[in-house]
Amino acid sequence: MGNGKIYLVGFGPGAQEHMSFRARAAIAEADVVIGYSTYIKLVQDLLEGKEVIKKGMTEELDRCTEAYEHARAGRIVALISSGDIGVYGMAGPTYEVLLQSGWQPGAGIEVEVIPGTTALSACAALVGAPLTHDFCSISLSDLLTPWPVIARRIEAAAHADFVVALYNPKSGRRTGQIVEAQRILLRHRSPDTPVAVVKSAYRNKQSIQMTRLAQMADCEIGMLTTVLIGNSSTFMQDGLMITPRGYANKYDSLTGETLDGEKAGRSLSHGLDGWKMNVRARLSRGESPDEIARHFDLPVVEIESIMNKEGADV
Amino acid sequence: MGNGKIYLVGFGPGAQEHMSFRARAAIAEADVVIGYSTYIKLVQDLLEGKEVIKKGMTEELDRCTEAYEHARAGRIVALISSGDIGVYGMAGPTYEVLLQSGWQPGAGIEVEVIPGTTALSACAALVGAPLTHDFCSISLSDLLTPWPVIARRIEAAAHADFVVALYNPKSGRRTGQIVEAQRILLRHRSPDTPVAVVKSAYRNKQSIQMTRLAQMADCEIGMLTTVLIGNSSTFMQDGLMITPRGYANKYDSLTGETLDGEKAGRSLSHGLDGWKMNVRARLSRGESPDEIARHFDLPVVEIESIMNKEGADV
Numbered sequence: 001m002g003n004g005k006i007y008l009v010g011f012g013p014g015a016q017e018h019m020s021f022r023a024r025a026a027i028a029e030a031d032v033v034i035g036y037s038t039y040i041k042l043v044q045d046l047l048e049g050k051e052v053i054k055k056g057m058t059e060e061l062d063r064c065t066e067a068y069e070h071a072r073a074g075r076i077v078a079l080i081s082s083g084d085i086g087v088y089g090m091a092g093p094t095y096e097v098l099l100q101s102g103w104q105p106g107a108g109i110e111v112e113v114i115p116g117t118t119a120l121s122a123c124a125a126l127v128g129a130p131l132t133h134d135f136c137s138i139s140l141s142d143l144l145t146p147w148p149v150i151a152r153r154i155e156a157a158a159h160a161d162f163v164v165a166l167y168n169p170k171s172g173r174r175t176g177q178i179v180e181a182q183r184i185l186l187r188h189r190s191p192d193t194p195v196a197v198v199k200s201a202y203r204n205k206q207s208i209q210m211t212r213l214a215q216m217a218d219c220e221i222g223m224l225t226t227v228l229i230g231n232s233s234t235f236m237q238d239g240l241m242i243t244p245r246g247y248a249n250k251y252d253s254l255t256g257e258t259l260d261g262e263k264a265g266r267s268l269s270h271g272l273d274g275w276k277m278n279v280r281a282r283l284s285r286g287e288s289p290d291e292i293a294r295h296f297d298l299p300v301v302e303i304e305s306i307m308n309k310e311g312a313d314v
Numbered sequence: 315m316g317n318g319k320i321y322l323v324g325f326g327p328g329a330q331e332h333m334s335f336r337a338r339a340a341i342a343e344a345d346v347v348i349g350y351s352t353y354i355k356l357v358q359d360l361l362e363g364k365e366v367i368k369k370g371m372t373e374e375l376d377r378c379t380e381a382y383e384h385a386r387a388g389r390i391v392a393l394i395s396s397g398d399i400g401v402y403g404m405a406g407p408t409y410e411v412l413l414q415s416g417w418q419p420g421a422g423i424e425v426e427v428i429p430g431t432t433a434l435s436a437c438a439a440l441v442g443a444p445l446t447h448d449f450c451s452i453s454l455s456d457l458l459t460p461w462p463v464i465a466r467r468i469e470a471a472a473h474a475d476f477v478v479a480l481y482n483p484k485s486g487r488r489t490g491q492i493v494e495a496q497r498i499l500l501r502h503r504s505p506d507t508p509v510a511v512v513k514s515a516y517r518n519k520q521s522i523q524m525t526r527l528a529q530m531a532d533c534e535i536g537m538l539t540t541v542l543i544g545n546s547s548t549f550m551q552d553g554l555m556i557t558p559r560g561y562a563n564k565y566d567s568l569t570g571e572t573l574d575g576e577k578a579g580r581s582l583s584h585g586l587d588g589w590k591m592n593v594r595a596r597l598s599r600g601e602s603p604d605e606i607a608r609h610f611d612l613p614v615v616e617i618e619s620i621m622n623k624e625g626a627d628v
Contacts, residue, residue, distance in 0.1 A: 010435075012334060016335065017334065017335050017336045017339075018334045018336050020332045020334055020431065021330065021331050021332070021335070022331045022332050025331075086438045086443050086444075086446070088445075088446060089446070091438075092446030092556055092558065092559050095442055095556050096556060099552065099554075099556075104552050105552050105554060113440075113443070114439065115327070115435040115439035117398065118431075118435055121429040121431075121432055124400045124401075125427035126427075128409055128427075129406035130400075131398075131400050132401075132402060132403070132405065132406030132407075133453075133459075134451060134464075134467055135450070136451075139448060142584070142586055143585070147585050148584070148611070149475070151612055152473075152612055153474045153476060155612065155613060155616075156471065156474035160466045160469070160471070162450060176586050176587070177586055180586060187615065238418050239419060240413075242409050242413075244406065244410060245458055246458035270460035270461060271456030272494060275462055296465075297462070
């Protein structure tokens with residue numbers, strides 16, 4: 001009997017077409033396929049002749065232990081999920097169960113995570129290009145995470161102008177979290193901020209609602225929905241949601257003409273070095289570190305770190 | 315002559331095996347394939363008989379306009395990139411160029427974004443399961459983004475305990491940004507925080523450095539590197555980097571026993587409702603809103619929002 005193997009497979013948004021070749025090959029190689037019943041259904045026609053173990057939503061740790069038991073019996077197991085199995089997925093709990101059971105990488109049972117297209121990428125592709133700049137992913141599920149931790153993250157993401165992807169925004173029982181998220185975001189961001197509410201991306205029941213932050217919580221939102229909230233530069237045009245990458249800071253238009261003082265391929269004058277020079281100039285004009293910190297909306301220790309190094313790296 | 319079409323294709327980390335079926339079909343259908351020369355090389359064997367247009371790093375807007383011109387001539391164009399073309403990718407600038415040129419969705423030239431596995435998913439899969447909880451993606455390139463904006467985002471991500479993925483961490487010219495990022499993160503996170511530095515994921519020259527936050531900036535880091543930084547719960551064991559999903563808050567162990575007062579499938583007592591009850595209990599014990607806000611590390615307006623609604627939604 002050979003060594004067993006565990007594939008942790010993310011097959012992308014809607015199975016089949018958006019699955020990677022590697023994901024498909026892993027499922028084909030498996031003797032046993034384990035997954036939440038909805039996921040099993042999405043890849044049904046790849047499962048002929050295999051042992052298939054369907055699990056419910058709350059049986060997550062069972063899926064891990066069962067995968068391990070089959071692999072110990074020398075079988076090849078594919079534990080599957082839609083999207084990317086590493087993003088809020090079963091890759092984490094499976095590794096935890098394995099390590100607690102005394103399993104070690106490289107000795108006996110091999111484990112391979114096969115990444116896939118996660119929901120935020122899939123939803124973004126359907127609505128335009130909202131993820132062209134820095135983004136955060138936040139799960140609104142407070143089943144395993146204390147609410148103040150979630151609230152702090154929404155607050156931070158809103159304040160620092162990240163594009164925000166909300167996973168698990170709402171369920172039958174959890175209806176207030178999306179309202180709270182909206183309220184926190186509205187303290188920092190315009191009510192007109194573009195929002196895309198995408199359900200079942202690339203599946204039969206796909207539905208897309210393009211809306212604004214002020215109306216977000218009024219949309220139809222459920223367990224299979226991902227919500228994308230723009231940053232302060234994101235715009236909506238002709239039904240497309242687009243976050244500019246920042247060209248407007250540098251180029252007059254999109255024709256490639258550089259603005260006075262900016263050089264193509266070089267850091268902005270507001271880049272790290274330019275910023276340090278700017279802070280030093282303000283200090284020498286007599287501005288206080290507190291004033292400068294407020295101007296740039298950064299903690300005063302950031303200004304002090306430049307003062308401390310003054311002369312050291314000019 | 316039929317209408318042209320533009321496919322914006324993300325082919326995942328290392329071409330071929332991790333590409334989706336849809337991405338491959340789009341490239342196969344294309345008359346013209348446009349991309350940065352490194353990307354073209356990765357899919358070379360799919361390009362026979364096609365017009366191939368290679369572009370350099372700074373010719374990004376040329377790629378968009380050229381795609382549009384070919385599509386206007388009735389051709390099918392695939393503009394390709396590794397990873398997900400929507401994540402810091404060409405999907406955004408292409409839509410911007412098209413809209414500025416008077417193009418409209420649904421009239422004439424069709425545009426389709428084909429999502430792929432982005433670098434943070436690919437790198438995570440290679441090092442364990444670091445993305446099992448909320449994460450941020452931040453680009454350290456200050457070519458188009460002012461440094462104070464980037465610094466504010468690192469600060470926010472560090473303070474709110476997000477797992478952090480750094481794209482474009484360093485280049486030949488930009489060497490100080492990763493040092494600054496490390497310094498800001500160290501103000502909030504332990505020097506022992508696990509860090510994975512992954513170069514050329516799933517390509518021939520793949521290299522992985524598992525390290526700690528205190529040593530992060532000393533690693534070999536370049537243009538093809540993505541850096542993943544754990545949150546305060548992330549641990550490193552047997553060379554794997556794992557972020558727990560939060561089971562420890564709720565379950566005694568991973569065996570599925572619920573702790574006293576917690577119910578499987580229900581929100582934590584520290585979930586939204588439990589948190590509101592907790593805040594109200596503290597208020598009635600005479601704690602001030604400021605004290606409570608400090609305790610939960612949230613703005614005092616969050617405590618006030620509960621006070622204002624007291625009685626309204628109990």
